Amino acid sequence: MTLEDINALPADQMAAFLRTTCTAERWIERMVAARPFKDRTDLLDSARIHWAGTNADDWRQAFEGHPMIGDIDSLRAKYHASKDLSNAEQSGATGASEATLAALADGNKRYLKRHGFIFIVFASGKTAEQMLELLNARIDNSTEQELKLAAQQQLKITLKRLDEAISET
Known part of the structure; x- marks a missing residue:
């Protein structure tokens, strides 16, 4: 999937895509809202920033995805x-x-x-x-x-x- 594809996905499909990488819903919601991403670096930086805004409940939710x-x-x-x-x-x-x-x-x-x-x-x-x-x-x-x-x-x-x-x- 290209970055252009990701930026064009409807919110529910973007959330489903992100769920394959991490199952913390708060992080997913913030990543969906952060679009569009300028480039790969912007996407990865956004992932870091929004992960930093999560808490222990979010982390546990992410762990349950493994x-x-x-x-x-x-x-x-x-x-x-x-x-x-x-x-x-x-x-x-x-x-x-x-x-x-x-x-x-x-x-x-x-x-x-x-x-x-x-x-x-x-x-x-x-x-x-x-x-x-x-x-x-x-x-x-x-x-x-x-x-x-x-x-x-x-x-x-x-x-x-x-x-x-x-x-x-």
Whole structure:
């Protein structure tokens, strides 16, 4: 989709497009209202500005838009090499061991129980082992710390998704 396409979308279709990048409704509403965007930089800057105007409730809403990695089968699908993996956000996480996959599944469940939301991390280029290290490093943080860290990670994810969704032609 080009920037011109985005600027021309009816509000409901623009909201649906934005929902594929971030599910925080307040952010979506503000982004829809911010159009037209002059260029890619303007779009991404607007995303940053409007994310900065969100709060913990918005962040949690955005986190709910992510699937939780909670079972071995979904972890295998996500972290083992496949022809589609290059398009996935976790493209660097190939060939994970069964022990790592099991530890990720367990860690994600413990994280959710402790903090009340799923573990959010900008995963592009990270291996399953790196993801596990990050999860283990963050799990004992306070929930307040984790909300802020996860919100920062969510912004990185959103910006990458927006950037990749915009074509030049």
